[in-house]
Amino acid sequence: MTVTMGGALNAALRDALAADDNVLVFGEDVGTLGGVFRITDGLTSEFGEQRCFDTPLAESGIVGFAIGLCLTGFRPVVEMQFDAFAYPAFEQITSHVAKMRNRTSGRVGLPLVIRIPYAGGIGGVEHHCDSSEGYYAHTPGLKVVTPSDAADAYSLLREAIDDPDPVIFLEPKALYWSKQEIELPCTRAPFGTAKVRRDGDDVTLVTYGASVPTALKAAEAAADEGWSVEVIDLRTIVPFDDETVVRSVRRTGRCVVLAEAQGFAGVGAEIAARVSERCFHSLAAPVGRVSGLPTPYPAPMLEKTYLPGVERVLDAIARLQWDDQPDLTYAEVGARG
């Protein structure tokens, strides 16, 4: 059947609620309304106010409350309404969620999931478009996951809810309405397994979440120019699937990393650093990075320029020294331009 990513997430929550009485879904507007993106639609009417409910408007409260509920055996799945609105919970997430198992010598695990619609591309006003995966991926003790299609959305969310550890579950909001022909429940893939979305021989394009469709489009366009691009969708940023990425880059010898977040000290930097480290002798050219610009997310009318699109990916591929000539982008030691 035709399933949107939003529908798949909804189905995953429904199936998880049905499978385990300890699963609770809560957050702002997730009850009667079904969430501003309707991901929790119908859950309150199906499972009752006890299982899926609205909370007061306070994100630190939501996450902290979930921590407390874990102590009594519940498995909370909480929703932050938008990326930037998870920031009030940052202390609870970094100082408690990420550390609880460690600071209690393994005695208190927190099987909780924090769902966060993230990234841009929907013409949202400021504070509704942040790519915040870097903050979480940099925090030891958090698993960080982001699906790029409906099947993975279902699979990864079920995995997240069943995981004994806290998972930051990032939902690319621009893909909520993307459609796929699948049967639910679909087969689940364990955390830490990246997926090769397109096979290719000349260059490996590593990406995840919100940027996967752009990567696939770019690979398609690159094929016209004679470049065979392999597209890897990480699916889980933490844990990271070195094996799939390294195997591919060692074979293709070239790599571009694509992520919508600003590049500096983000997940894109990590991937580029890892690949450069692990595939050094296989690389014919430096790993290219295609990222969001080093500016705050702009007003909707500038979004198109801000977002790394197909052209920017193709440019990065084009710079991979196909003619054995070094790329001169960074020829000057200082900044170019």
Add this chain to the structure above:
Amino acid sequence: MTVTMGGALNAALRDALAADDNVLVFGEDVGTLGGVFRITDGLTSEFGEQRCFDTPLAESGIVGFAIGLCLTGFRPVVEMQFDAFAYPAFEQITSHVAKMRNRTSGRVGLPLVIRIPYAGGIGGVEHHCDSSEGYYAHTPGLKVVTPSDAADAYSLLREAIDDPDPVIFLEPKALYWSKQEIELPCTRAPFGTAKVRRDGDDVTLVTYGASVPTALKAAEAAADEGWSVEVIDLRTIVPFDDETVVRSVRRTGRCVVLAEAQGFAGVGAEIAARVSERCFHSLAAPVGRVSGLPTPYPAPMLEKTYLPGVERVLDAIARLQWDDQPDLTYAEVGARG
């Protein structure tokens, strides 16, 4: 005269308070007590409660209050008591401090400084030892600065206070008591200029803040083994001095990055990615990364194992293929071990 880093910071605050009536210093315990690290010692008695004062115990409040004061022409310098205790202010920092100039089309600048004692090495209990620079450096709109000696502490803090934009000023707490012979006020270096702390020809060791003394010790030890190590202290992480780093690595052909923070998606990853990108054809070996472990900061008794020390840096240098043999650390495509 002999000046500790703490003393230099204190002098910088004193001189800034004297130079401009709009400078205000506030935070938790910064008044009568002079701060838990005594960095604001004597300021209240010298300049009065109006210029240096205690606030209620609420970090989001402190940062938000500073934003409001900027609107009326003040230049606040606020103290967060420890790294992890700045997290309650994360939303104010990311959604307002970093974005204010941008979201007001340049009409509202925030000349404020957020001082944060950071990193470990002092046997502190949990939540007192986080290396949080990655969160800030990844956020567009923040300048991120960290000194490694008394002279830079003075210079960079004066620069930060005079800067028209918000500065996250990270003070390596393990170095507060480090001493230096200098005359104050010392010459100031503008933001964005890294400092070569030791000249060398064989390998460039890029580092900053808390890790600089370790880097220098490692360079000394490496010299005994016949490696001439150039040590670069970034001083400002944002803006980043590509020129100094790239010039050095292109000359030495080898590079190790040292930072105490966990490595994944942090500033160390950024440096490694940048160097790999910009110095690709000069590199004889992959850029080595020496970082904190991918675990929460441990209890004091495990601190020594956790922290990247001289040995770990020497190991990284040793792996830089001096014999033209590839390093086999990551020979397997998957995880080693």
Add this chain to the structure above:
Amino acid sequence: METTAQAMTAALLPSPNPVQLIDPTGAEVEQAGTRRDYPMPSAARLREIWHAMVLGRRFDAQATALTKQGRLAVYPSSRGQEACQVGAILSITADDWFFPTYRDSMALASRGIDPIEVLSLLRGDSHCGYDPIATHTAAQCTPLSTQLIHAAGAAYGEKRRGTDHVALAFIGDGATSEGDFHEALNFAAVFEAPVIFFVQNNKYAISVPLSKQTRAPSLAYKGIGYGVAAEQVDGNDPAAVLAVMDHAVEHCRSGKGPFLIEAHTYRLESHTNADDATRYRSSDEVTAWLERDPIARVEAWLRGRGELNDDVVAATRAAAEALAAEVRERMNTDVTVDPMSLFDNVFAQRTPQLDEARAMVAAELAADSQEVSS
């Protein structure tokens, strides 16, 4: 100590019922049981607020219409909240500071800010169309309740500068649950900052009703926990809003520290055009609130006293239509934004990293235009 605490309690608690001066029929209300004396504003002032509310409502309706036409990306209407949006603004001066939320476009227009500049955020051409410093008006704030602390800081700044300017900060009922609400009230109290926290309790935070937000007797009861004087007011009674605001402004200007106002009102539209309020509330509830219309009641009061005649009403309607037409016309021209402006206001001066990114985008745009021209 006992007497101190009891005296403080009496001074700080709100009236047990919302202050009301004119009831929904336009009749004057006998004051009883309010904690403070709230005189009826002058007829001239009530005419002024009536006029501004008529214009405000028309502006709001026009913005909603522009959204349906796709001219605005999104619009959070404040229809039904006119007494708050307009009344609070008319009670302060241009020198005072105002800290609005996303919902408060009507208040901004009432403050005299160019309506096109007000709508810039929602049209999507910039994050804020007006100059916060020149207008003493912060950019509209979306991260809930964060602006309250800025207001406390700015108010304290004014106090430090020796002025008697106050700050007025708006916030919704739902947003009072955020930690920043707490920190803001406490900072303001401790620093005796002249700031008025004005809660527009419109009964919903998107879909979440007040009953799921708090168990307080009313939100105004939060004041005493900070030593902040508080009042609750019928937020659909323009006379009461003016009277309570006058008291609060005087309280702040005279150095007595902050003041908290809870105005009971109702959001007649959905949260924004993207929301569907029928999913979570009944039309009966909405209808009941339509009968508590702020404009109608003050109009009835004025007419009953011969302070308003058909000519004035007609002239005001005409002015409102003219405003709407102007907004419509000016919003109907396509706006373009220079992509290179992306790099201008990250810092006062571009860093090398911004220069690099800028060069990349410039090259892309040059290539694009070459492609187009060739």
Add this chain to the structure above:
Amino acid sequence: METTAQAMTAALLPSPNPVQLIDPTGAEVEQAGTRRDYPMPSAARLREIWHAMVLGRRFDAQATALTKQGRLAVYPSSRGQEACQVGAILSITADDWFFPTYRDSMALASRGIDPIEVLSLLRGDSHCGYDPIATHTAAQCTPLSTQLIHAAGAAYGEKRRGTDHVALAFIGDGATSEGDFHEALNFAAVFEAPVIFFVQNNKYAISVPLSKQTRAPSLAYKGIGYGVAAEQVDGNDPAAVLAVMDHAVEHCRSGKGPFLIEAHTYRLESHTNADDATRYRSSDEVTAWLERDPIARVEAWLRGRGELNDDVVAATRAAAEALAAEVRERMNTDVTVDPMSLFDNVFAQRTPQLDEARAMVAAELAADSQEVSS
């Protein structure tokens, strides 16, 4: 509505003066003006608390001594706060939850947790030495006031499980300024979670006195803003602490939602051994509080009624010395921590990235030991 608000106000506000049952001289206090009826605890219970306080104080002194000897990295003493540390704990059961801060080692020891496990955090061998699930006691919390929300969640969890277990959460006066305090009280109120928020108002947050922290009549006045019943109590009067705690526990167990207690007490030592309290407060102030000693007054009361004799006192003193000796002895053995344990409890199962880091450290340690042995 008026009566509702007024009835709620009466039910929620604290007594205008802190509840006191026994004064510093040991005399019983005539109850007047308290909002609720607080019966004097039985003599047996007062003997029990007296005994536990004597042991608690001795434990605390021993920990301070161990810090001076370098056996503990740091120690925040609660000397002077014995009535709170012990009284609150004696009022709940082992099935109830306790959420302590860094300051509350004495409370943990009073709860029956092995003192060595209690001191693990401060010795530096682990972040938490005891098992939070087995003991129904959260790890001591340093990020201020964050634990209150956990307590609300756990209390709500117990309610959902159908038990009548309550949660007791400690917090300092300074920490009430944090946003999480606000969110915790509100969540607890809205979800009617059986949690007691117990503020040990020891007058300082490190160096910052209460007067710079709040302008509230007293911190207990914060309750009403959440619809949470609140009380203030003389936190140096063990009888009053027990009585108010009994009331709060009964309130929670019987499904009436959360309860807020402000206990007025005083931190006699510096913030921690690393602090120097003479920088910010006078010795006169400290001396005055020494005269409000919680142990002395209940001892006087008990002796006055023949409920305590020299033999019992001597036996308790001996028990306290035995406890101190045991702590001293067990803490004087060097502890070693396996470095490889660094990697064990990040996740339930190690990720490949953790395996990699672990292999690196294992190799380093192997090399080190080779060097040592060769």
